[in-house]
Every structure is written in C-alpha cells, then in structure tokens.
Amino acid sequence: MYQLIKDLNSVLSSPVLTGADISTRYQHDWSAEEPGIPVAVARPVSTAEVSAILKICSELGQSVVVQGGLSGLCGGGNPRTEELAISLERLVGIEEIDSGAMTMTVKAGTPLQVIQEAAAAAGFVFPLDLGARGTCLIGGNIATNAGGNQVLRFGMTRNLVLGLETVLADGTVISSMNKMLKNNAAYDLKHLFIGSEGTLGVITRAVLRLFPKAKSRCSALLALADFESVIKLMHILSRDFGGGMSTFEVMWHSYYHFITDNVPNITSPFAVRHALYVLTELEGADSERDQVVFESALTAAIESGLVVDAVLASSERERDGFWKLRDGVAEIGALIKSGANFDVSVPISLMQPFLQAIENELTRVIPACKLLVFGHIADSNLHFICYTGDKADVKTIYDIVYRNVGEFQGSVSAEHGIGVQKLSYLPYSRSPEEIALMRTLKLALDPQGILNRGRVIP
C-alpha cells in the first residue's frame, strides 16, 4: 500500500487523501448500500493525471472505484476497503461554448447545474435535468446515461453527447471529442462508455449538444379517474400539442397524497382527491399561439370526460408549485424508514397489470407493505417506493418486484443504472448471451478487472 501511495503522490499535483482525511463524503452515494472507506482518495485535475493514476494501478493490480458527485442511487460509487477511490471533483471547467456548432466542451467533474447555467447565459439550453442537478457531475451523468425530466423531448444523456474522452484501465487515453451530429467513421466508441457506470473507462471530458431556448412554456396539473384515461390523454396531447410536449409526469394517488399530507409547504391545488394526477407542459416558440393550442387541447380533454379537473399555471410560482409535487420525492427518504426504491421500465400497455400484479403479491406475502407510485410514463418509466418500515422486508420486496419486472418484459433499471444494488437481478432484463458479450467487452478493455470491480455485470 505504501508503494501505491508513494507512486500516486509522485505523479499528482495534490497528495491523495488517506486515513482520517477521507471524509464521509467519499464513503457512500445516495443509495442505502453498504458504505466503505477506501485505501485512499485520488483527486486528479487533468486527463493526464487520471491516465497516470490508472497506469500505476494497472501495474500494481490495484482496484479502483470511480466517483462523481455521488448522487447515484445504486451503490456504484461506494468504495470497498481495498479500493482506491478516484474522485473527479477537481477535474472541473467549461472549456468552450461553440455557438455555431451549438456544442459545449466540458471536463467530467463539472456539476450539471453549472453546465445548465452556462448554456442559459450563452442563450442556449442543455436539456438534461434531474433533482440532483446541484450535486451530480456531468461525468457521472454520462457514466449512468442519466434520464430525468426532459427525456420525452430530448432523449437520455446518450442523445446529448457528441464527443467523449475516456481513460482505459491501463491509462490509455481514448479521445473522441467529435462535434458533429453525423460521424459514421466505423464504430462510435463513445457509446461503449455512456451508461457503463465506470466499468469500462474513466470519463474525463465531453462535447455536449446545446439546443435553442424555448420561448414559451405552458404548464397544467390535471386530475384523471383511471390509468386508461392517462394513456388516451398522453396520445391526444402529444398529437394536439404539435410535437411541443416536454413533460408528461404521472402521479398515482398513493404518491401524491403521501406528499401533500406529509411534506411541509407542498399542497394540492384541488379541493377533492382524485385517482391519478398528470403534470404536463408544452414548450414552443410563440407564447400566444402556444397558450391557445395548450388551452384548446386541454378544454377538449375536459369536455370529453378524459380529464376530470385541471389547473393551469398562470405564474412561475404556480408552475413551481406543480413541480414541487413531483420533486417532493426527494423528501420521502426522511419520512420513510427502510423503503425499497424502484426505477423500472415496463411497456406502457402493461403498466397497469404490472402494478396490480406486484401490489397483489406484495400485500399477500407482506400484508403491511405500502406502495407510492409515480413516473415518467411517456418514457415507459415507473418509479415507486415499497415499504413496511422494517429493513428485514426489503430483500423480499426486491425479489418480488424484479421477478415481476422480468415477467412483464420490463427493465430492472430505466435510468439509475445497476451499480451493486441490482447486480443479481440483471438476468431478469438481459439474456445470458447479452451478459456474456458484456463480460467479453469488459475483459477486452479491463483484463485485470480493476475498474469498478463487482459492479454492473454479474
């Protein structure tokens, strides 16, 4: 170990952290997975330093864990006691905004919020957005192929990255800092690393896509009687909003009323309780015309009986109030002990039977089990929290839910990734052949298995 620390300190501009200097910040992410204290924490400031660290680790056979903002929800960034943590927190900065190409070149340790603000200041939008925007780093977003609130319109992080620089386990730098939308010059290697959760390489820089800022935004909170109406409404609005729909978030009554009943300063604008709630938004380029399109589509939906009640935001304050209901999920952790959090995909047409099946089985096996459900339905993404308050029930809940996800042809991870939390459940969503190919890729890029060992691939 002495050799490792000595070698690392000889190539880094600031010494690695060891012992009592390793604060709890480097010991765990936002998941409930086991925390750990790594042998040391290296905080490189350049790609060259990341490369030098990995060259040393590969020569010594030293395993590493890669850390971004540690807002991950699957335990992927939690260190083990024998690992070196490589924190990207000092590899920070926006290198360039190219207004002509509509791109931004960034270092991997730049916080997402800093990127969003820089894009806005330059008159653009970087549309990746999630509740952890102030904490997560862009390298972590790319490593997890993060989803978030704007996937419906802009796709996942994968769609927002044009170029990528990555350091392989042996220290080799693969720089593919492409700025063009079209580039079919053989394999597009960046896609190997996007969503690989640090198992194939350490992301150090990226070229991101920027988009024109929308000139108008209309928001409404709707109440509906059943899930069939939700699906019909989604199809009608995506047609009648003329392709401008940017949000279609669904909250089941269980989730919605848990938030309004328990989280201070979050209230429902409706006088009575309903079965389902939809937060929808239209973004466009002409505020007057967009408002007319938005209101007439919603009026038609109310007149046809699909929507039973509606509130349209007439100010930023009201819009924020709608989003507080949806973002209130961040408060649930403090209110529920030992909850099992799910981020799964299920084909939209199977969502209701899927939810019914898990509710039936969970309440049969664990009668005290409760479910809070919400989701980015248009992306086939359901989030839910199942809980009894007893930690001993969590494993049984995971087993039941993930088995059902497999039976309903869903994915055990829609956007948060696998990390360590879902490792044993991956076979419900990936075939043995797919997993074998993942192992082949891992072996080719990281033959000693030093990068994020024991994560993602079972």
Ligand SMILES: Cc1cc2nc3c(=O)[nH]c(=O)nc-3n(C[C@H](O)[C@H](O)[C@H](O)COP(=O)(O)OP(=O)(O)OC[C@H]3O[C@@H](n4cnc5c(N)ncnc54)[C@H](O)[C@@H]3O)c2cc1C
């Ligand atoms: C309140 C809250 C809301 C959230 N909402 C969403 C959401 O809507 N959608 C969503 O997708 N996620 C969401 N998340 C999860 C999390 O924010 C994302 O997964 C985020 O992309 C992780 O970024 P990070 O920098 O914190 O990564 P970390 O947690 O540090 O790491 C995540 C994984 O990526 C690896 N990694 C990190 N940086 C690099 C790098 N530079 N190179 C290679 N590997 C790396 C790590 O080893 C780890 O396996 C939310 C989390 C919280 C706490």
